Amino acid sequence: MADKNDTMEKLVSLSKRRGFVFPGSEIYGGLANSWDLGPLGAQLSKNLKDDWWKTFVETRQDMVGIDGSIIMNPKVWEASGHVATFHDPLVEDVKTHKRYRADHLLEEALGIEAGGMSLEELGKIIKEKGVKSPDGNELTAPKNFSGMFQTTIGPIQEEGNVVYLRPETAQAIFVNFKNVLETSRKRLPFGIAQIGKAFRNEITPGNFIFRVLEFEQMEVEYFVEEDEWKPIFEEWAIFMEAWAKKIGLDLEKVSRLEVTGKELAHYSKRTIDFEFDFPFGRKELWGLAYRTNHDLSAHMEHSKQSLEYVDPNDQSRKIVPHVIEPSLGVGRTMLALMLSAYTEEEVGDDSRVVMKFPYHLAPYKIAVLPLSKKDELVEPSQKIVDELTNHWNVEFDVTQSIGKRYRRQDEIGTPFCVTVDFDTLEDGAVTVRDRDTMEQERIKIEELVKYFESKLN
Ligand code: GAP
Numbered sequence: 001m002a003d004k005n006d007t008m009e010k011l012v013s014l015s016k017r018r019g020f021v022f023p024g025s026e027i028y029g030g031l032a033n034s035w036d037l038g039p040l041g042a043q044l045s046k047n048l049k050d051d052w053w054k055t056f057v058e059t060r061q062d063m064v065g066i067d068g069s070i071i072m073n074p075k076v077w078e079a080s081g082h083v084a085t086f087h088d089p090l091v092e093d094v095k096t097h098k099r100y101r102a103d104h105l106l107e108e109a110l111g112i113e114a115g116g117m118s119l120e121e122l123g124k125i126i127k128e129k130g131v132k133s134p135d136g137n138e139l140t141a142p143k144n145f146s147g148m149f150q151t152t153i154g155p156i157q158e159e160g161n162v163v164y165l166r167p168e169t170a171q172a173i174f175v176n177f178k179n180v181l182e183t184s185r186k187r188l189p190f191g192i193a194q195i196g197k198a199f200r201n202e203i204t205p206g207n208f209i210f211r212v213l214e215f216e217q218m219e220v221e222y223f224v225e226e227d228e229w230k231p232i233f234e235e236w237a238i239f240m241e242a243w244a245k246k247i248g249l250d251l252e253k254v255s256r257l258e259v260t261g262k263e264l265a266h267y268s269k270r271t272i273d274f275e276f277d278f279p280f281g282r283k284e285l286w287g288l289a290y291r292t293n294h295d296l297s298a299h300m301e302h303s304k305q306s307l308e309y310v311d312p313n314d315q316s317r318k319i320v321p322h323v324i325e326p327s328l329g330v331g332r333t334m335l336a337l338m339l340s341a342y343t344e345e346e347v348g349d350d351s352r353v354v355m356k357f358p359y360h361l362a363p364y365k366i367a368v369l370p371l372s373k374k375d376e377l378v379e380p381s382q383k384i385v386d387e388l389t390n391h392w393n394v395e396f397d398v399t400q401s402i403g404k405r406y407r408r409q410d411e412i413g414t415p416f417c418v419t420v421d422f423d424t425l426e427d428g429a430v431t432v433r434d435r436d437t438m439e440q441e442r443i444k445i446e447e448l449v450k451y452f453e454s455k456l457n
Pocket residue numbers: 167168169170200202209210211212213215217219284285286287325327328329330331332333
């Protein structure tokens with residue numbers, strides 16, 4: 001069985017070997033904490049996002065989606081409070097020059113909750129308690145480190161206008177609130193969803209794709225009347241847990257953490273972190289926050305535009321809606337999904353690794369494997385592939401022994417393998433192998449589509 005400590009190592013290696021995740025810019029020696037999705041990772045991530053969009057947007061009458069810009073007017077980030085507050089306290093080891101989050105170091109060294117402490121408070125405790133870096137060296141005084149990446153618009157950097165790469169997708173939703181309200185004509189309660197890239201200059205990125213500088217978020221801003229936020233918040237918590245189940249996360253490893261005190265973000269009155277037991281510890285997977293009407297009010301004040309909602313039952317009543325925000329990271333979800341799917345099994349004297357993805361998320365649904373490379377088997381196999389690809393994502397693999405090809409399909413989580421052998425030429429049937437049970441059955445070629453419809457749809 002997989003040991004907790006080496007599971008990550010095995011997963012990183014499988015990801016590279018099979019084409020889920022590659023180190024970023026590898027031929028130039030890489031770029032720390034940047035990762036690229038390979039053919040299987042791109043498909044898995046797309047399947048995950050498609051399922052999220054279907055579940056959170058398309059199947060709900062109270063939801064619509066948008067796709068906003070990554071680079072927005074910098075006033076957005078002044079209004080949202082990010083320019084003033086989106087930074088972390090950084091300390092540096094004076095000898096190794098490694099950088100650390102001061103609050104995290106204190107939490108680890110002294111077991112105290114240091115999140116949200118001022119630079120002065122952190123510096124004072126570090127001095128008084130003699131806190132050293134993990135390498136045992138002195139630390140610099142804490143200073144703020146902005147979490148936002150800056151760039152400039154214009155041909156000459158010095159003269160250009162400073163803009164930011166968005167650190168969350170949420171703000172594009174708030175900024176478009178009025179446009180969406182007017183065009184979709186939704187009534188409260190309703191939500192706006194978005195999937196897109198976000199960027200953070202993290203001090204301590206790491207743990208493979210868990211904490212990176214560039215990542216995708218799937219976010220909802222759900223607008224409500226102030227007095228109805230509590231039950232709706234709970235409904236969203238249950239909705240998110242139901243999705244965790246639907247995408248096959250190991251529910252034993254998912255738990256809720258009520259975020260309290262200084263750990264609460266500047267905009268939030270209540271936040272639940274959904275945590276996952278990763279091999280490197282219990283860490284935040286997703287967040288659910290009650291952001292009050294902080295964002296819409298701030299954008300009203302800064303833009304001087306009305307973002308009010310007129311009560312359709314009483315036109316004289318105007319309110320600034322409150323908001324509940326389910327916020328999920330794509331990469332982090334993919335990591336939890338891969339860890340949940342990763343299975344090692346003994347098969348006789350041998351062992352196999354199987355990625356037990358739910359069928360609807362597996363990158364390939366079916367692999368077609370002719371037993372030999374001879375044309376007499378390859379040609380009918382190709383015809384089967386042509387027919388099945390009208391319905392599902394299918395892989396065609398003719399190389400290596402059939403045993404090795406089964407192992408490869410197990411490792412990439414393909415639910416079914418179709419083997420075309422010499423008997424096929426006689427009886428017009430193929431062998432279908434089930435990924436999880438490894439049971440095999442003989443199915444007529446003309447019945448294959450119906451057979452897979454009953455299994456996969
Ligand atoms: N709009 C609210 C917001 O952005 P957050 O808790 O900072 O809240 C939401 O981020 C989710 O985005 C996290 O729960 C996580 O899944 C993902 N996420 C945040 N920072 C990340 C990073 N550096 N790398 C990968 N995923 C990240």
